[in-house]
Amino acid sequence: MQAIKVENLSKLYYLGGGRSDSLRDALASFVRQPKTKAKQELWALRDVNFTVERGETLGIIGHNGAGKSTLLKILSRITKPSSGAAEIYGRVGSLLEVGTGFHNELSGRENIYLNGAILGMKRREIEHKFDEIVAFSEVEKFLDTPVKQYSSGMYMRLAFAVAAHLEPEVLIVDEVLAVGDVSFQKKCLNKMKDVSREGRTVLFVSHDMSAITRICSRAIALDKGGVILDGEATRVVRDYLSSSLGISAxxxxxxxxxxxxxxxxxxxxxxxxxxxxxxxxxxxxxxxxxxxxxxxxxxxxxxxxxxxxxxxxxxxxxxxxxxxxxxxxxxxxxxxxxxxxxxxxxxxxxxxxxxxxxxxxxxxxxxxxxxxxxxxxxxxxxxDSIEGDTARGDFAGKMDGVIRPILDWETSFNG
Amino acid sequence: MAQELEKSTEITRIEPSGSWARFDLKDVWKYRELLYFLAVRDVKIRYKQTAIGIAWAVLQPVLTTAIFTVLFSNFARFETKDVPYPLFALSGLMIWLFVHTAITTASNSFVNNANLVTKVYFPRLIVPLAATLAGLADLLVSLMILVILMIYYGINLTAHIWLAPVFLFLGIAQTVAFGTLFSALNVRFRDVKFALPFGLQIWMLASPIFYSSAILSEKWRLIFAINPLVGILEGFRAAVFGTPFDWTIIGISCVSIVILLLVALIVFKQMEDSFADLI
CATH class of the missing domain: 2.70.50.60 (abc- transporter (atp binding component) like domain)
Structure with a gap:
């Protein structure tokens, strides 16, 4: 059974002089012939083809600008393709961001309902899962506090808790795992694994190669808007890293x-x-x-x-x-x-x-x-390698922090 | 679980936008709960971080009515027949304040909700609709003030009072039309932000808010009625205060509203596919 079928999907963007931002320009180009301003065409996606089977977890990798986000946006129906088509069988849920539509002035409780509705959940569904969501988020005590008073960790946990209880048949996820502390991340990863174990289809975009290999069975690599690698996740990640796909090295x-x-x-x-x-x-x-x-x-x-x-x-x-x-x-x-x-x-x-x-x-x-x-x-x-000789040691999960130095340690035995 | 999945027959087909997309109002209905939550959100946050909160919803119509009353029933007198001037002014102002606020917020709704538009799918029409509907809370407050004032002045209701909600509904319909139209145009042309306040000012002067259209000659009144607010205000007042209806004027305004709604929907439909790319 197929869950997603993508056929010759393409998306063309015009950069620079392609469109008019002000009414004056639009009117001017309507009256006169459009000026031959340098209109730069950019194919964010070009003739992308692939299918995803039901229950499969597909990872999508590629450099910034390779077309990953555009692909997700099209499959999430946020933007339309320029040509080609895609079909998705089953209820689609997409998480391009955690906490979309959260409002700082509203309480945690109010935001759960609002965010749930934005993600496409029915009110009854949210009511039904409300206690579960609250328990998952670990913010019970602050449910009626405006979220602007939350710490960023609490905020992200609540946001992810709502998202994690979305139960679509096809789930589209973009880099949302990079939230919270280690124990919470583990919880999120397990939730994602559960989703795929339950026979749902998952599409997962990430820069984090280790997350891709841990969660996904299959992966595709995009470069310059096209699929360049497609196959078993560990093999695709390995081939991708060893090739010199340097976008702009x-x-x-x-x-x-x-x-x-x-x-x-x-x-x-x-x-x-x-x-x-x-x-x-x-x-x-x-x-x-x-x-x-x-x-x-x-x-x-x-x-x-x-x-x-x-x-x-x-x-x-x-x-x-x-x-x-x-x-x-x-x-x-x-x-x-x-x-x-x-x-x-x-x-x-x-x-x-x-x-x-x-x-x-x-x-x-x-x-x-x-x-x-x-x-x-x-x-x-x-x-980062997982051979034990880097700062990550024997830890194989996702590590936080914007730098990863190896520092000197001193430990003394005091009796 | 597997069986449950088999049952699902929902198919999403993703294609380039056709030149004449269908009006997918069924999709809007499907997302009616989101419409509700977004409208409630807008109501809840409107008076957040203000010292007197919801009292603004009372003060705005009351103060404006007071000013108009001082100006136009003492210095420059406008004939309002048997209706006391404060009542006359408030009945017009409450609708105008709703129209003004709702159109202004609706026209900025996509810009203010850009994060939603670029991150989630839902029928885009929901955004300006929610912004418009949020304005109804204030309208309700004004309506209560009107009722209190009517009791104070001892206005007797007539059999036509049941038409009042109809005219309020027409008022909402024309506000939805303008709000939707400007919200779409504003995504592409930020000129709307500058032109709108100016346009609203002129529109206010050209509508019988603090004067009655009776001051115009018969012929001019018909042209005047192309402005949908004319029929709405005249009709609402006739229903509430029991004065005679001018059905010709109301008819012309109704035609205006229908045309407006169609134009707004067509323009919106044409533009909505590119919102996420343009915003």
Whole structure:
């Protein structure tokens, strides 16, 4: 029995001059011929085909921008495809976010009803499961308190509790497991496993490869809007990680000088993420150092030009900013010519996940000036192994924290 | 469990939007509970974090009525026949305040609920509908004030009072039409945010809220009635105060309301598929 059938599903977005934001533009393009503004087409999905059997748990992996979110949005009926079709057999429940529609001013009780209704539950169904939801969330005492007074942990637990009691035949989940403390996560994972054991179909998108292999029997990998790998979950994850699917481990502007980030003093030529051997790579073992390299041209010379990288994780949390404060270049004027600057992120420092890099060139002396800041100019993944020699030790679950350093320990036996 | 699953015959078919999508009002009915919860939410949060809370729902119509009474029954006199001016003004204002608030909140409803639109599926029509219906709570409060005032002035009800709810319903229908239309347009064109307050001001002056349409000549009154509020206000007052009905005016306004509703639904249907991408 099939649960989901996806046929030639495609979604086209127009970027830039594609649509008019103001009435004036729309009217103008209605009256005159539309100006030939650079209208950039972007196929977020292109001819995607797959089927999911009833009771199967399918994991979907891929870099940011590979089309995962678009696929989920189409299957959740939030947006329409541009062409192709999909059919889902059975009641669909989709969780693209935990706590959608929660209102800060309303009490926990009120939010359970509101959120339940938003997720498509009937009022009677919510009443029926109310006590279960409250017990699962562990916030009994604060049911009549506005949720704005909840701690973020309580808030997420309540939100997940409602979502976990949605009982659709086909469940679509996007990265919602990254909530709460470890014991609560275990509870959530078990709930997901129960769902699939009960013969329901689950579609699960995550950046967390270990969660995918633990929960899913099968996985597909997306890249540039298409399915590139499809098969048993552990095999797909392994193949995906070993392939160099680096979305943008390298960005080269030398063929497109007019679009290169630049000021009158400096122009960006290239940004790459490299491994310890200097090879471009989008996927890095947590136990190896990672190099971020930028090549830029001082077009006039005579300025102090400091390279500056900003690293973000997939939750858009800025992990750190790093700039050249080396004694050599810190206050030294750069002559006209090409420069390559590399910064090395040590091994066992980043947590696992997907990261994006902004690159800026900045001058502080004599006065502060940001020449350009190339946002999300490159990206890379960090993968943690489970061989016991990383910070995770023998723990195989999902680890919290935005960094994952190995630190020195001292333990003394005091009798 | 397996058997239960076998029984399910629900099939969701996902396709590109056709050029003339069907009006799927059945889907809205299916999600009526969500409509209820969203409307209740809007009512509950409207006066949160205010010092006097729900008293605002009383103060707004009462104060405005008082101001209008001082202005228009003392300085510039408007003829309101046998109806005391405060009653006349309040009966118009309560409907106007509802229309004004509901259309304003409905037109911003998608922008304010962007997180819902981009994360969950439900019939999009629910959003402006809920915003409009939430305004009914205030209308109910005003209605109670009107009843109290009518008792105070000793107004006798006539057999036509049963028509009053009908005109209130027409008022809700035209508000739904405008609210839906502007909510959809506002997703694409944020111009609505700037144009709407201006349009509402003009609309208020062009509606018989603090004056009676009797001040116009017969011919002009018919053109005036294209404004749906004219028929609604005149009809509501006739039903409540027992004054004669002008059915021609009411008829013209009704036709306006029907056309408005159709236009709003068609525009909405055409635009709703792209909401999640545009917002």
């Amino acid at each position: 390298e960005r080269d502007f030398t063929g497109d000088v007019s679009n290169a980030p630049a000021s009158e003093f400096v122009r960006l030529k290239r940004v790459r993420i490299v491994n310890e051997h200097g090879e471009t790579s989008g996927s890095h073992d947590i136990r190896r150092k990672i190099g971020i390299e930028a090549t830029y041209e001082a077009t006039q010379g005579g300025q102090i030009l400091l390279p500056n990288f900003q690293i973000y994780n997939q939750d858009r949390v800025q992990l750190f900013t790093v700039q050249d404060i080396s004694r050599e270049w810190h206050r030294r004027v750069k002559e006209k010519g090409e420069y390559t600057s590399t910064v090395w992120i040590p091994a066992n420092f980043m947590a696992e996940g997907s990261f994006s890099v902004n690159f800026a060139v900045v001058t502080y002396l004599p006065s502060m000036r940001v020449h350009f800041n190339a946002v999300e100019v490159a990206g890379f993944d960090v993968v």
